[in-house]
Structures are given as structure tokens and as C-alpha cells.
Amino acid sequence: MSEERCSLFSVFYSLFTIYYFYSLFSDLCLSVSTCPVQFPAFAGTCLLHGVRGSRPALYNDYTGAGVGVRRTLNGSWSIYCGEIEVAQFMITKQVHETALVIFDKDGTLISYDHWGEIMHHRSKRLAHRLNLSAAAEEQLCLFMGVTPYTSAILPGGLVYAPRQEAEKKVGEYIHIHFGLSQKEAFQLTTDVFSEIDQETDFKLSLQPLPGAVSLMENLRVAGAKIAIATHDSAAATQIHLHSLGWTELIDMVVSPDIVPEQKPSPQPILRICSALDIAPEQTTMVGDNVTDVLAGKNAGCKISIGVLTGVSNAEEFSGADLIIKTLDEVLVV
Structure with missing residues (x-):
């Protein structure tokens, strides 16, 4: 048996030992979901985490205590217990938590x-x-x-x-x-x-708007997922992301090719939340159009942010949870 397989066997043996004692002394039930880390032994990754209350099966509670394994930066495997990470960001000295940030594309991340x-x-x-x-x-x-x-x-x-x-x-x-x-x-x-x-x-020709790149990079480092819900076509969006070198930053893109119902319908956001297994209540929506904010509200997002770098003005964003001039105002902490 190779050294890596032995290491993995030891990790999983320890993991399920912890799971056994954890389940004895906890009133939380444990479920299995997909995680972005890929194990060499099989295609997916199992992440055990707590599920609270009566949340629909479509969404899992990513703030619950749990036990799991992850690969470290040096390539070794480690076991962890405790809370699933969420990113924290600050706007006007107020701190917010999010597991997923969904951006509109044009006028929000990229100049028109x-x-x-x-x-x-x-x-x-x-x-x-x-x-x-x-x-x-x-x-x-x-x-x-x-x-x-x-x-x-x-x-x-x-x-x-x-x-x-x-x-x-x-x-x-x-x-x-x-x-x-x-x-x-x-x-x-x-x-x-x-x-x-x-x-x-x-x-x-493409020009990222102020703060777009650094914000996405910092959110990824902090542990948040990043997605795009755009009115542009999927093919055009992929060309743009490739040209900007953003393909590794974005976990998912939803366009009208994929979800015919367009913003302000909640369906693009709900599709992303479902695919990434993150509840809308743990999601932040950011866009330059009032339809982006309305989509976030209709989907039940935790926070819907209007940014004044595109179509809509501050008056039109009256229903937004937060209004910012540029993405530079968002500080990941």
C-alpha cells in the first residue's frame, strides 16, 4: 500500500472514530455534502457537518459544528472539528458574515x-x-x-x-x-x-471595476464561495472570465442559457445556492441594477447590496440592505 494511501486510511480511521464519539455526545445529526477539496482516492470529498432545525434538505447549515478532513497547503491531510468557515466583510464599520457571494457581472465586476x-x-x-x-x-x-x-x-x-x-x-x-x-x-x-x-x-477591452479583483481574491482566501448571476450568455461570460484570468476565482456562473427566468426572479440565485449547497440565508447578492437587489430579496438572501458603478442610482436602490459607491468599500476581515 502506498504511503499516501496509508496516510489516507489513517485519516479516515481517525475521522470515523471521532465521528463515533461525536455522535454519542451530540444531539446534532450528521450529513454528507460535497466539498471543493478533491481526494485522490475518489472523485468527491465527504464533509461531515451539523444540521440544525427543520431546514429543507436542499440546503445545509454551513455554520454548524462538525468534523471533517481537508488538505493543507503543503499537500498533507488534516482532521478538523468545529465550525465551518464563513467569510467576514465590513462596510461602514459593520461586520457581516457570508458563505457565498453572488455578483452580477457587467457594471458590478466589469465596466460597461x-x-x-x-x-x-x-x-x-x-x-x-x-x-x-x-x-x-x-x-x-x-x-x-x-x-x-x-x-x-x-x-x-x-x-x-x-x-x-x-x-x-x-x-x-x-x-x-x-x-x-x-x-x-x-x-x-x-x-x-x-x-x-x-x-x-x-x-x-475589459476593465475590472475598482476593488473587484481584490475583493474576490480576499473572499476566496477567507473561505467564501463566489458565483456570478448574469444576463449575458454563458459562452460570452466564459470568454470574459478567461480573458481576465478569473476562471479560478469563480465557483459557478448562471446565465439565461441555464436558467431562463432572469433577475429579479429568484431562480438564478436559488440555482446557485442549490448547486453549491449553501442556503440563501448564508448568501450575499451584489449588483449594479435594482433587479439584482430584488433578486436577492426574492431569494431570501441574507444581504443584498447595490453598487453605484452601473445602471441604477441610490434612489432606485431604496430596498437594498446596503448601498456602496464601489466595491473598494467592502473590506474582508
């Missing part, structure tokens, strides 16, 4: 600025495919929410709309004004949107 140029490229590609006149091309560009010559984003335009909504409205515009069938117009639109995504060098 790059979308003006991208939407302009999409409008020009569509105009070329449709063989439009200069005047018709300008009107299409304006309809898509950007100025024809500077790529400036127009307030309230389609740049801020969920991707599926933007594709649908542009397809309808093409169908009405340029004679294509609805099916042809929508197919052309979705094809062009995807083409521009694939051709764009997002490493040059």
Missing part, C-alpha cells in the same frame, strides 16, 4: 465601457450583411444604443439590456425595417453577436 465599442462593431457587421445605406446604418447603430462615430453608450439603450432582450429587439428591428423574416432576422442577429464576441480581444 467596452460594450459601446462591441455594440458598434455588431451594428457595422449587421449593416454590412444587410447591405444598408449610410443613413440606415446610422439609424441601426443608434437603435442598438451607441453613437455611430464615437461608440459612446446612449443612456437607457440596449447596451444595458440583458443579452437575450437585446438580440430579440435588434432582430425585430431588422425584421420590420429591412424585410427579413422574423426567423432570418433573429438568426442573423444572434450569429453576428456571437461572431463579434469570438473576434474581440477582451484582454485589451
Whole structure:
């Protein structure tokens, strides 16, 4: 038997010895859930933890006392007993605890600025495919929410709309004004949107918003899970995360491709909580749009935070638990 297998056998023998005595003297029941650490002996990891009260089986109490094993930074295995870690963060001198933070993407983690140029490229590609006149091309560009010559984003335009909504409205515009069938117009639109995504060098155009990277890194170090609930497509989001080098920071992404119900529906948040096995009551939602805050409220999140770096203003965030100017204001402690 290899040295590592012997070590693992000793760990698990000790673990279940502790479990036996722990179960004798505790009125907590023990359950098994998935943990991010991967053991070489099998695909998953077992984490034994306490479950309190009558919480639905879908969610487990990640603050209960328990016993488990984890791999240390030097590669060895260790047994631990006690409380499952949650991250603590501070805003305006008030400390909060969370096991999971769900972020919106555009306007929250990433600046909207790059979308003006991208939407302009999409409008020009569509105009070329449709063989439009200069005047018709300008009107299409304006309809898509950007100025024809500077790529400036127009307030309230389609740049801020969920991707599926933007594709649908542009397809309808093409169908009405340029004679294509609805099916042809929508197919052309979705094809062009995807083409521009694939051709764009997002490493040059994407700009993380102040505090985004350090906040996610510090939350991970503190033990919190991180997820993204976005209105963008899954494919585009993965391109963005890869370009920014964020793929290792994010535990899960939910987009309309995965959950058709969009924010302010609670379903994107509930899907993430279910998949990561963390209750909404242990979850924080952060977004720049009032729909993000409403989604957090509708899902029963512990905290819903509005950040003033995107679509909504402070008045629109009146229902938020907290309002911050930038993510720099969040200090992980």
C-alpha cells in the first residue's frame, strides 16, 4: 500500500472514530455534502457537518459544528472539528458574515465601457450583411444604443439590456425595417453577436471595476464561495472570465442559457445556492441594477447590496440592505 494511501486510511480511521464519539455526545445529526477539496482516492470529498432545525434538505447549515478532513497547503491531510468557515466583510464599520457571494457581472465586476465599442462593431457587421445605406446604418447603430462615430453608450439603450432582450429587439428591428423574416432576422442577429464576441480581444477591452479583483481574491482566501448571476450568455461570460484570468476565482456562473427566468426572479440565485449547497440565508447578492437587489430579496438572501458603478442610482436602490459607491468599500476581515 502506498504511503499516501496509508496516510489516507489513517485519516479516515481517525475521522470515523471521532465521528463515533461525536455522535454519542451530540444531539446534532450528521450529513454528507460535497466539498471543493478533491481526494485522490475518489472523485468527491465527504464533509461531515451539523444540521440544525427543520431546514429543507436542499440546503445545509454551513455554520454548524462538525468534523471533517481537508488538505493543507503543503499537500498533507488534516482532521478538523468545529465550525465551518464563513467569510467576514465590513462596510461602514459593520461586520457581516457570508458563505457565498453572488455578483452580477457587467457594471458590478466589469465596466460597461467596452460594450459601446462591441455594440458598434455588431451594428457595422449587421449593416454590412444587410447591405444598408449610410443613413440606415446610422439609424441601426443608434437603435442598438451607441453613437455611430464615437461608440459612446446612449443612456437607457440596449447596451444595458440583458443579452437575450437585446438580440430579440435588434432582430425585430431588422425584421420590420429591412424585410427579413422574423426567423432570418433573429438568426442573423444572434450569429453576428456571437461572431463579434469570438473576434474581440477582451484582454485589451475589459476593465475590472475598482476593488473587484481584490475583493474576490480576499473572499476566496477567507473561505467564501463566489458565483456570478448574469444576463449575458454563458459562452460570452466564459470568454470574459478567461480573458481576465478569473476562471479560478469563480465557483459557478448562471446565465439565461441555464436558467431562463432572469433577475429579479429568484431562480438564478436559488440555482446557485442549490448547486453549491449553501442556503440563501448564508448568501450575499451584489449588483449594479435594482433587479439584482430584488433578486436577492426574492431569494431570501441574507444581504443584498447595490453598487453605484452601473445602471441604477441610490434612489432606485431604496430596498437594498446596503448601498456602496464601489466595491473598494467592502473590506474582508
